[in-house]
Amino acid sequence: MPIRLPSAARSLPSRARRIVAAEQIAAARMLPLRPRTVVYESFAGNGALCNPEAIFRALLADPEFADLEHVWAISEPGAAAALKREFRGVRNVRVVRRGGAAYWRAVSTAGYLVNNATFPPAFGKRTGQVYLNTWHGTPLKLMGFDMPGGAMESANTLRNLLAADYLLAANPFMTEVMYEGAYQLRNVYRGEIIEEGYPRIDRQRLSDADAARLRAELAGSVEAALDGRRLVLFAPTWRGSSFQSPDADLAHLASQAQRLQEEIGPDAVVLVKTHQVVHGLARRIPALARLLVPNTIPTNALLGLADALVTDYSSIFFDYLATGRPIGFLVPDGDAYAAERGTYVPLDELPGPVRTDPAALGRDLAALLAPGAEQHPQYATWAERFTPYEDGHATERVVDVVFRGRTEGRRVRRPARDGRVRLLFYLGGIRMNGITTSAVNLLNSLDPERYDVTALMALPRGETTRRNQQRLNPGIRQVFRIGGMNGLKIRQVLRRVADVSTDPLRAHRRLGHRTLWHDEWTRIFGSAKFDWVADFSGYSPFWAHLMLHSPRAVRAIWLHNEMAADRERTVAGRQPFRHSLGRVFAMYRAYDQLVSVSPALTELNRVELAAYAPADRFRTLRNLPDAVNASAAAAPPADADIDVDPDEPWRVALRAPGARRFVTVGRLSTEKNHARLVRAFAQVHADAPDTQLFIVGGGPLAAALREQVAAAGLEESVFLTGPQADPISIMRASDCFVLSSDYEGQPMVLIEAAQLGLPIVSTAFGSAEGALPGDAMLIVERDDAALAEGMRAFLGGGVPPTTLDVAEYTAEVLAQFDVLVPDPE
Structure with missing residues (x-):
C-alpha cells in the first residue's frame, strides 16, 4: 500500500519531505495503472483552470467517455472547496491535495495526465501513461532559454515538456518559437505537437x-x-x-x-x-x-x-x-x-x-x-x-487526438529534425577546475551546424558553479538534474550496497536495479534521444551508471588522468577515490569509447586498465584552451571590481621590480606535489635570492604548505595566493611556469602558459611527453634536485619560451572529436 504523509509531516524540512514523497511515489509506482483515470492540474494546483478545465468539461459531458474517472490536483483550499461543491454527488469526479499521498498515487497510476504547467521535480512518467501538456498561452515575453538566466529557471519545465507525449500549440508560433526554439526541443523531443488551437478559447464563444x-x-x-x-x-x-x-x-x-x-x-x-x-x-x-x-x-x-x-x-x-x-x-x-x-x-x-x-x-x-x-x-x-484555428472546436480536435487516437485530418507533427548529430555531455559539478574548463571550452568550440549539443549538470548552487554554467554558449541545451531518484528507500539501500560490494553492472541485472536507473533517466530526459552520450566528468559511479541507461547511442567516458594512479591517491591519510573509481572502472566495459586527454595518457591508461576494457576502446582527445591574451596590457583581472586588499603580501610582491618569478597554478592536493616544488625552489633561491615563487590555487594541503614555507624561512619569497578568479593575470606577470606533479592528464594550465609564451619546466609525470605540441617544454625527473636544476636552467637562459598556434591546435582537436562521433542517422 502507498505510504501516507501524515499531516504533521507537512512541517518537516524540505529534504525530509522529499524523502517521504519519494517513498510515496515509489509505492504508488508499484500499483497497476488505471487506464481510464485522468489527472488534471493547472498552475501548480491553483484551481480547475485553463485548457485542462476545458478538456475536463468536454470529456465529462461526452457519453463516449462516461467510464473515465476525473481527478483534479488542487492546492488552493478555496478552489478545491468550490470544485467539490459543484460536483457533489458526481461519483467519477474527485479532488486531491497537490503534493499529498493521494496526489502521488493518482499521478503515478493514472492512464492520462493533463497539465498546463509542470508536475513537480519528483514526477517521472511511467510507461503506458499518456501525458498531454497544454501550456498556458502564446508568449509575448521571452521564454525558456531565450530569457536571461532562462536555462536554470526552465529546468523543470524542460523536463516536463520532454516527458510529454503531446504538447499543445495554439498556433505555429508556439510550435516553432516557443517549443522548438525557446525550449530547444528541436531534434531531441520524440513526442508530438498538436497544433489545433486552444480549448480554453472555445469558452469565449x-x-x-x-x-x-x-x-x-x-x-x-x-x-x-x-x-x-x-x-x-x-x-x-x-x-x-x-x-x-x-x-x-x-x-x-x-x-x-x-x-x-x-x-x-x-x-x-x-x-x-x-x-x-x-x-x-x-x-x-x-x-x-x-x-x-x-x-x-x-x-x-x-x-x-x-x-x-x-x-x-x-x-x-x-x-x-x-x-x-x-x-x-x-x-x-x-x-x-x-x-x-x-x-x-x-x-x-x-x-x-x-x-x-x-x-x-x-x-x-x-x-x-x-x-x-x-x-x-x-x-x-x-x-x-x-488565432488561425479558433473556430470553437479546438477542444473536440484535441480530444480526438489524445483520447480517441484519431490523427487523420488533424494538425499533429513532431518537432523538426535538422540532421545534426545529437550529443549529450555530463559535465559533473562544474566546480572551478580543469575538467570544467576543458568541458566548457570543448562544448563552446563544437560546430553548431554539425552538432546539436546538450549539457547535463547538477543544479548550480554557488556563485562559482553558476558562473561556470553561464560560460556555456546559449545555443547549448542545458539540462539539470533536479530532485532525486525515486524508489522505495530499502531498494535504494540495496542498490547502493550492491554497487559497492559487487560488480555494479551485474548487480543491476541480477537484483532488478535496472528499473531504478531506467526510471531516473526518463525522469530527467523523458523520451529524449541522443546519438552519442559522454560522461565527461568520469569520476562518479552514479553518473557513469546513469549514462549507460540512455536509449541506444554511442557511449563515451573521459579519463582525465592516469586513472590507476588517481585511484590510489592519498589525501590526509585517506584514499577518497579508492572505492568509487573501482566501481567506475567496473563499468568501463559497457562504454564504447574511453577517452584520455593526451596520446601518452591514452597509452598509460590502455596498459594500466587493460583488465577493464579492450585495447581498441581507448581513444585520445586533447583538451581545448581558453583564449588567453598574452599582452601585459590585457583586460584587468576578474576580481578588479571587487573589494580586494592591494597590500596583501603576494600582490605587493607581484608588483616589486627586479624579481624573477616562478608560478604554478593548480589544486593543492597530493598529486600536484607542491611540497617538492617548495623544496626545489628553496635550493634555487639560496643561489638566486632575487627569485620568487607564486603558488595559485586552493585545496586540502594549503595549511601544510604554509607550514612548510614558514619552516623553510621562505615567507618573503614563496606566496600562496589561494584560489583566484583570474590566475592568468598572475601568470602574465611571471617569468616561468613550473609544474611539479607526480601524475596528470593534460593540464589546462600548460596550454594557457604556452599561449602566454612562458618558458615551462615540468616534472616527467606519465603523460608529460606530448602534453603540448612540439618539444619546447623542459621535462625533468620527479625529484627535488632535478626540478631545481630545471629551474636553474631557466635562470641561465636554457629554457626558451613555449609557443602554441591556437587556431591550428584547435582545428586538430576538433578533427579528433569528429572521429569519435558517429554520422547522423
Whole structure:
C-alpha cells in the first residue's frame, strides 16, 4: 500500500519531505495503472483552470467517455472547496491535495495526465501513461532559454515538456518559437505537437444565455454598476517584482483603472482581473475591490463577455484576438521591461494602441469602441497569425487526438529534425577546475551546424558553479538534474550496497536495479534521444551508471588522468577515490569509447586498465584552451571590481621590480606535489635570492604548505595566493611556469602558459611527453634536485619560451572529436 504523509509531516524540512514523497511515489509506482483515470492540474494546483478545465468539461459531458474517472490536483483550499461543491454527488469526479499521498498515487497510476504547467521535480512518467501538456498561452515575453538566466529557471519545465507525449500549440508560433526554439526541443523531443488551437478559447464563444448569466454573476460580485454598459476588462500581468509592497502597487493599479474609466466614458465600465496570487490582497483595497472580478469566473468566459481588453505583457491578449474586439496595452515600464526580460515582438508592433499613460490609452480605447470605428491596423494580421484555428472546436480536435487516437485530418507533427548529430555531455559539478574548463571550452568550440549539443549538470548552487554554467554558449541545451531518484528507500539501500560490494553492472541485472536507473533517466530526459552520450566528468559511479541507461547511442567516458594512479591517491591519510573509481572502472566495459586527454595518457591508461576494457576502446582527445591574451596590457583581472586588499603580501610582491618569478597554478592536493616544488625552489633561491615563487590555487594541503614555507624561512619569497578568479593575470606577470606533479592528464594550465609564451619546466609525470605540441617544454625527473636544476636552467637562459598556434591546435582537436562521433542517422 502507498505510504501516507501524515499531516504533521507537512512541517518537516524540505529534504525530509522529499524523502517521504519519494517513498510515496515509489509505492504508488508499484500499483497497476488505471487506464481510464485522468489527472488534471493547472498552475501548480491553483484551481480547475485553463485548457485542462476545458478538456475536463468536454470529456465529462461526452457519453463516449462516461467510464473515465476525473481527478483534479488542487492546492488552493478555496478552489478545491468550490470544485467539490459543484460536483457533489458526481461519483467519477474527485479532488486531491497537490503534493499529498493521494496526489502521488493518482499521478503515478493514472492512464492520462493533463497539465498546463509542470508536475513537480519528483514526477517521472511511467510507461503506458499518456501525458498531454497544454501550456498556458502564446508568449509575448521571452521564454525558456531565450530569457536571461532562462536555462536554470526552465529546468523543470524542460523536463516536463520532454516527458510529454503531446504538447499543445495554439498556433505555429508556439510550435516553432516557443517549443522548438525557446525550449530547444528541436531534434531531441520524440513526442508530438498538436497544433489545433486552444480549448480554453472555445469558452469565449458565449451563447446569449451564458452571456446573460455571466453579467448577472458579475453584477452581484462587483460594486460598480453594470446596467447595460459595455465592459472593459483590465487584466495586467503580475510580474512578482514588487511583492515587498503589494498594497502600494495594487493601489496604483486602482488609480490606473480609475484614469482609464474617466477617459473611456460613462458608456463603459472598467473591471479589473488580477493575477490569482494577489487576488486576496486586491480585495483589501476598497478602491480596487469594487472593480474586482471574482476568481471563480473563468478567464476565457470573461474575455468572451468583454467589449475591450487592457493588458500589458500577458498572453491573455492572444486569446482575445479571437473575438475581433479592441485591445489596448498599458506599459508604463515598457522600455525597461523589454530590456530586462525581453519580448518576441517590439511593443510598438502590438495589435492595439500602446501607451505608458492610462489616460491616453483610455482615449484611444474610447475611439476604438465608437460606433463604426475600424480595427487597429495590425489587428487582422495578428489574429490570422496567432488565432488561425479558433473556430470553437479546438477542444473536440484535441480530444480526438489524445483520447480517441484519431490523427487523420488533424494538425499533429513532431518537432523538426535538422540532421545534426545529437550529443549529450555530463559535465559533473562544474566546480572551478580543469575538467570544467576543458568541458566548457570543448562544448563552446563544437560546430553548431554539425552538432546539436546538450549539457547535463547538477543544479548550480554557488556563485562559482553558476558562473561556470553561464560560460556555456546559449545555443547549448542545458539540462539539470533536479530532485532525486525515486524508489522505495530499502531498494535504494540495496542498490547502493550492491554497487559497492559487487560488480555494479551485474548487480543491476541480477537484483532488478535496472528499473531504478531506467526510471531516473526518463525522469530527467523523458523520451529524449541522443546519438552519442559522454560522461565527461568520469569520476562518479552514479553518473557513469546513469549514462549507460540512455536509449541506444554511442557511449563515451573521459579519463582525465592516469586513472590507476588517481585511484590510489592519498589525501590526509585517506584514499577518497579508492572505492568509487573501482566501481567506475567496473563499468568501463559497457562504454564504447574511453577517452584520455593526451596520446601518452591514452597509452598509460590502455596498459594500466587493460583488465577493464579492450585495447581498441581507448581513444585520445586533447583538451581545448581558453583564449588567453598574452599582452601585459590585457583586460584587468576578474576580481578588479571587487573589494580586494592591494597590500596583501603576494600582490605587493607581484608588483616589486627586479624579481624573477616562478608560478604554478593548480589544486593543492597530493598529486600536484607542491611540497617538492617548495623544496626545489628553496635550493634555487639560496643561489638566486632575487627569485620568487607564486603558488595559485586552493585545496586540502594549503595549511601544510604554509607550514612548510614558514619552516623553510621562505615567507618573503614563496606566496600562496589561494584560489583566484583570474590566475592568468598572475601568470602574465611571471617569468616561468613550473609544474611539479607526480601524475596528470593534460593540464589546462600548460596550454594557457604556452599561449602566454612562458618558458615551462615540468616534472616527467606519465603523460608529460606530448602534453603540448612540439618539444619546447623542459621535462625533468620527479625529484627535488632535478626540478631545481630545471629551474636553474631557466635562470641561465636554457629554457626558451613555449609557443602554441591556437587556431591550428584547435582545428586538430576538433578533427579528433569528429572521429569519435558517429554520422547522423
